[in-house]
């Protein structure tokens with residue numbers, strides 16, 4: 676884990692209220708693993724005091740990382756106004772990240788809304804290692820779907836929208852049953868309601884399913900115990916023991 680001050684390369688609103696921020700951060704790229712996150716200082720003073728956790732969205736061979744974030748509150752609003760040439764203070768990479776089982780042959784990645792953030796990095800890594808990847812994305816409507824042009828070109832893509840404006844009508848979890856039969860391992864990122872629904876799906880019973888749990892977080896380093904979740908193995912810190920857990924391990 677490193678603390679670095681890095682320049683902003685670009686910051687664009689690619690979906691309403693959702694920004695794609697690119698940073699020159701070779702020290703982080705060198706050790707980053709899909710599913711890990713960075714703690715970002717969101718201000719020039721000590722207000723807001725706490726850094727905000729954001730998943731590593733993608734990395735490039737030339738040392739850039741991208742973060743994809745929804746501007747939902749004070750910290751991310753400040754971040755959404757950063758411009759090329761500004762500098763950001765990052766701590767990372769943090770957390771455990773996803774792990775692909777050696778016996779897996781085909782992977783399903785399930786993204787609920789902004790949950791696409793860590794899954795693009797995972798998809799790119801898995802594809803370059805030779806795994807076939809199906810990426811299932813769900814959003815409220817076509818206008819809030821992550822742009823298809825930014826997805827890895829070799830991934831098979833399926834989409835759902837709650838208003839039926841693109842892809843299948845319904846929730847992202849409704850589409851899992853049709854896709855999962857030939858799949859050896861599932862990875863997911865989205866809201867807790869999505870995980871709860873996945874935990875009750877018969878078609879996922881017995882399959883390895885890893886989820887990235889997003890909880891309010893204080894330090895990101897395992898020091899403050901602000902992000903403890905209940906698991907079958909007892910309480911676990913999302914920042915230190917996660918954010919990636921087996922779906923069946925969490926007590927909802």
Ligand SMILES: Cc1cc2nc3c(=O)[nH]c(=O)nc-3n(C[C@H](O)[C@H](O)[C@H](O)COP(=O)(O)OP(=O)(O)OC[C@H]3O[C@@H](n4cnc5c(N)ncnc54)[C@H](O)[C@@H]3O)c2cc1C
Nearest residue numbers: 727728729730743744745748749750751792889890891918
């Ligand atoms: C490991 C991890 C990775 C994350 N990766 C991403 C990512 O890649 N992209 C992204 O958009 N968001 C991600 N989040 C959520 C992100 O950290 C919060 O949206 C952010 O901290 C909000 O900060 P804020 O100051 O803008 O909002 P605040 O003013 O702090 O809060 C605004 C609203 O956001 C909610 N919120 C705050 N923190 C979180 C949180 N940690 N999780 C869920 N809801 C929260 C609050 O309940 C409130 O409703 C991640 C969270 C974790 C724990």
